[in-house]
Amino acid sequence: xxxxxxxxxxxxxxxxxxxxxxDGAAVRSPEVAGYxxxxxxxxxxxxxxxDRVRSHHAVIERCCAPATLxxxxxxxxxxxEDGLAAALEGRRARLDRGLERVRDAVEFGIRVIDPGFPASxxxxxxxxxxxxxxxxxxxxxxxxxxxxRGATVAVALERHLGSCIRAQCARFMTSGALVAAAHLISRHxxxxxxxxxxxxxxxxxxxxxxxxGPWPPYGFVDDEG
Amino acid sequence: xxxSPPVAWGERVRLVELVDRVLDRGVVLRGDVIISxxxxxxxxxxxxxxxxxxxxxxxxxxxxGDPP
Numbered sequence: 545x546x547x548x549x550x551x552x553x554x555x556x557x558x559x560x561x562x563x564x565x566x567d568g569a570a571v572r573s574p575e576v577a578g579y580x581x582x583x584x585x586x587x588x589x590x591x592x593x594x595d596r597v598r599s600h601h602a603v604i605e606r607c608c609a610p611a612t613l614x615x616x617x618x619x620x621x622x623x624x625e626d627g628l629a630a631a632l633e634g635r636r637a638r639l640d641r642g643l644e645r646v647r648d649a650v651e652f653g654i655r656v657i658d659p660g661f662p663a664s665x666x667x668x669x670x671x672x673x674x675x676x677x678x679x680x681x682x683x684x685x686x687x688x689x690x691x692x693r694g695a696t697v698a699v700a701l702e703r704h705l706g707s708c709i710r711a712q713c714a715r716f717m718t719s720g721a722l723v724a725a726a727h728l729i730s731r732h733x734x735x736x737x738x739x740x741x742x743x744x745x746x747x748x749x750x751x752x753x754x755x756x757g758p759w760p761p762y763g764f765v766d767d768e769g
Numbered sequence: 770x771x772x773s774p775p776v777a778w779g780e781r782v783r784l785v786e787l788v789d790r791v792l793d794r795g796v797v798l799r800g801d802v803i804i805s806x807x808x809x810x811x812x813x814x815x816x817x818x819x820x821x822x823x824x825x826x827x828x829x830x831x832x833x834g835d836p837p
Binding site for chain 1 (some may be wrong): 778782783786787788789790791792793794795796797798799809811812815816
C-alpha cells in the first residue's frame with residue numbers, strides 16, 4: 545500500500561481532525577522529514593476524475609482553514625514513507641521558501657472576459673492549402689492581439705489592486721476568458737481586496753469579471769516554475 | 770437522455786477554477802508522476818458535461834442558473 549500526499553505544513557501546523565480523502569480513504573497527518581503531512585494509504589497512484597479532484601481539494605481546504613500550508617498537485621503518490629521522506633528532504637529549501645511565501649495568505653482567482661474581443665478563429669479544414677495557411681496566419685495575429693490586450697488588462701488590474709496583493713500571476717487564454725489571474729492575499733486583506741476588485745469592475749464596463757476564492761495558494765507554492 | 774440539473778454561475782466558475790488548480794498547479798514532489806493526458810482530458814470532459822459548456826464562462830449573462 546502506497547501513500548497519496550495532499551499537502552505539507554510546518555510540524556506545528558494544527559490538525560483539523562479526522563477526515564476522509566480520495567476514494568473515502570482515511571486521512572492521517574504524521575510528521576515526515578520535519579514537516580506535518582496529510583496523506584492517505586492508496587494501493588496505486590489514482591487516475592484523475594472530477595470526484596477525486598474534489599476530494600483532493602476538500603482535504604487541503606480543511607487543512608488550510610487554521611493556517612496556510614502547501615497544497616500538492618493531484619497525483620503525488622509514493623511507494624513508501626521512506627520515499628516520501630526522501631522527496632521532502634530533497635526539496636527542503638524550496639518547500640521552506642514556499643511555506644514562508646504563503647504564510648497567512650490565501651489565493652483568489654479572477655477571469656476577465658472581454659465580450660468585444662472574440663476567441664481566436666478556428667482553423668478551417670485543409671481542403672485548400674492557401675485558405676488553410678491564411679487562416680493559420682489570421683489565428684496567429686488574433687492570438688497575439690488577445691495576449692497583448694490581456695497583458696494590458698492584467699497590468700491595469702495589478703496597479704489598481706496595489707499593495708493589497710502580495711503577488712499576481714496572470715495567464716493569457718486563446719479562448720474563453722481573456723486573462724486568468726491569481727492573486728496571493730494576506731488573510732487580513734481579503735476585505736480590501738474584494739472592494740478593490742469591485743471598484744475595478746465598476747471602472748471597466750467593457751469587461752466582465754468572474755472572481756473566485758479564497759483558495760489554498762496552489763499558484764504560489766514554488767518560485768522555480 | 771437525462772440532463773444534469775442546472776449549475777449556478779458561481780458554481781461553474783468555482784469548478785473550472787478548482788480543476789485548473791488541482792491538476793495544473795500545486796507542489797510537485799515527484800516529477801516522474803505524470804497524470805496521463807487522457808486522464809486530464811476525461812476530467813475536463815466530465816466538467817464540460819456537468820456545465821454543458823465550459824465556454825459559457827465567456828458569456829456569463831447567458832449562463833444557466835444565474836441569480837436574478
